[in-house]
Structures are given as structure tokens and as C-alpha cells.
Amino acid sequence: MEVIRALPDLLSAQTIDQVKDGIQRSVSAIGFDYYLIGLENPVAPEGARHCVQTNYPRDCVERYSRLQWVGRDPVVRHCRQSPVPMIWHRAHFPGEACELYEESAAHGIATGVATALRGARHNRAMMISVANGASFNTRLESWLTETMPTIQLLASYAYEAIARIEEVDAAADIGLTPREGECLHWAAVGKTSWEISRILSCSEATVNFHFRNIIHKLGVSNRRQAVARALSIGLIRP
Incomplete structure (x- = not known):
């Protein structure tokens, strides 16, 4: 048909x-x-x-x-x-x-x-x-x-x-930086801040700084909620 x-x-x-x-x-x-x-x-x-x-x-x-x-x-x-x-x-x-x-x-x-x-x-x-x-x-x-x-x-x-x-529109409105997106991606697969810092060749403090910004932009309370929110609106893929 x-x-x-x-x-x-x-x-x-x-x-x-x-x-x-x-x-x-x-x-x-x-x-x-x-x-x-x-x-x-x-x-x-x-x-x-x-x-x-x-x-x-x-x-x-x-x-x-x-x-x-x-x-x-x-x-x-x-x-x-x-x-x-x-x-x-x-x-x-x-x-x-x-x-x-x-x-x-x-x-x-x-x-x-x-x-x-x-x-x-x-x-x-x-x-x-x-x-x-x-x-x-x-x-x-x-x-x-x-x-x-x-x-x-x-x-x-x-x-x-x-x-x-709607996913594209939501992602554009939130405005994560590329590095923030990378941090979210690695957190979604279970990496700790220390492990992410080794992967991204930066300090653990820098990773935690990125997560504070991510949590603020997504309007959530913690890293776990940030990952869940990012997955739900398509900012990152499982």
C-alpha cells in the first residue's frame, strides 16, 4: 500500500x-x-x-x-x-x-x-x-x-x-557544552568522576565542576537524576 x-x-x-x-x-x-x-x-x-x-x-x-x-x-x-x-x-x-x-x-x-x-x-x-x-x-x-x-x-x-x-528542541534549550555531554555519557555507563577524569585527561575536580553545571542546567538534584533526565530527553543514548 x-x-x-x-x-x-x-x-x-x-x-x-x-x-x-x-x-x-x-x-x-x-x-x-x-x-x-x-x-x-x-x-x-x-x-x-x-x-x-x-x-x-x-x-x-x-x-x-x-x-x-x-x-x-x-x-x-x-x-x-x-x-x-x-x-x-x-x-x-x-x-x-x-x-x-x-x-x-x-x-x-x-x-x-x-x-x-x-x-x-x-x-x-x-x-x-x-x-x-x-x-x-x-x-x-x-x-x-x-x-x-x-x-x-x-x-x-x-x-x-x-x-x-522534541528531543532536539529540548537539547538545544538546555545548551550543554561538548565536554558536559561527554561527562554525562560516561556517567551513564557507570564511570566515576575519577574514571571520567582519566578518560578525558583532566582533573577530578574539573569533572565535578562540569557535573555541577549539568545538574543546574537540567534542573535536577544529583548526578543520577541528571543521567536519567538526559536519557529521557535524548541528550545521551543508553
Whole structure:
């Protein structure tokens, strides 16, 4: 399938906008009009733990946010609880959630597929939902079921592409020097300050000086936390 062959191109994206453009092309080629990607970061400050990338109409997104539907959205609830993909339509929005469905359907977001995953390296939960305005029926259900493997594969590539860009941005913001990066690398493989000083041909005091700067720049309390933080954002590789 041409869509599947094109998915690795997402990994060469340099910006989030380029990732979004690639996702838009993919979902359109599959037969959907809209997509939504939600990323959760449990270690981010309160109020910044959810990142959403979508081509949903702006007024639809703003109203969803204003009414805080994320806590009552049956599709989001499913993706938080299970990695099994779901086909969603009107029947999944009972009670008060019916209002959310009717508003979404009025914008052409009536039926779709959603799936979730958690990356082994980045430890962040992600969901992706794709949709169009078609009315649900047996024939459409069959087609949606056929698209599930491609949507899951799209989710994996989108997750990795976004994570790579965020790693580069985070590393640039922190601004470690080359020597600080070397110290972190060797600490990550278990070297002591004395051993690192021998490897880098400098004094142990100099190594400890670099680590004080590293700890300050990464906003952590000690060397072990610095290594963990650097690994989590891709400053160093395991």
C-alpha cells in the first residue's frame, strides 16, 4: 500500500508542522478527513501535560477545551485504558457525551478509528484518532476494520517523529557544552568522576565542576537524576 510505504518519511521531518503535513497526507490517502494526536507527559508541569496536534476545525477544538471534554470523552477514556484500537461512532457517546458527538458530527467528525500506544524509550502515552463524516453502517464498519493496522502503524511513526523533534528542541534549550555531554555519557555507563577524569585527561575536580553545571542546567538534584533526565530527553543514548 502506498500509504504504508510513505510512513517512514515522517521520521525525516524537522518540525512538528512537517509531521502534521505528512499525517494529513496519510489520513487523506486512507480515506479520512480529520486526525487528532494527543500526547501525555506525566512529568511536565501541571497545565502542560497534554499536547494535541490536530486538523480539527478551530472552533471545535476551542469549545472542546473550554468545556473540558477530555475527562468525559469516551474515545479518550478507551485509549487511556487500553491499547486495543476501537471503531467509534454515535453509539459510543451515551448520556451527556451525546452533546460532544452531535457537535463533532456537525463538523464532519462522525465516525472513525482510535488507537493508543506508549513508547518504550520515551515513556509517554499517545493516542491517535482519525475520522470522517460518514454515517456508520455494516459496510463502513468492515472498511474501518480494514484500516486499523494502517492506523496503528501511522501512530507508531507519528509518535517517533514527534519524540525525535522534541528531543532536539529540548537539547538545544538546555545548551550543554561538548565536554558536559561527554561527562554525562560516561556517567551513564557507570564511570566515576575519577574514571571520567582519566578518560578525558583532566582533573577530578574539573569533572565535578562540569557535573555541577549539568545538574543546574537540567534542573535536577544529583548526578543520577541528571543521567536519567538526559536519557529521557535524548541528550545521551543508553
